[in-house]
Amino acid sequence: MATRERRLAEFNGAGEPPPGMPVEVLCEDHSGTYQLPFACRYVGGRWQNDEAGIALEATVIGWRLPRVKQTA
Template identity: 70%
Template sequence: MATREKRLAEFNGNGDPLPDQLVELLCEDHSGTYQLPFACRMIDGEWRNAQSDGVVEATVVGWRLPRR
């Protein structure tokens, strides 16, 4: 299992992404860290699911550009 520090190092987006830029999010809860299974965008200061436009209701601890 990856450590929290290792996962955070992989999601090293600084600041906010460009408007409408698709990114992968790393979130955290009482069980640990996890990557959301869908792309997201930062819109008006809120993280949103890129497909449904729903607000991400999780604690986001990092982001990165999608891996190919």
């Protein structure tokens, strides 16, 4: 199981993401840390689901630019 520190190091976005840019986010709750399975945007000081436009209820602790998925 990945440690909180290792996961945070993978989500090394500093400050706010570029305006209008969908990003991957790392969230945290009482059970631990987890990556949301959908892209998010930071709009008007709040995180929201990129496709649905719905505000997140999760606590975002890190973000990163989307990773390019490699095929074998």
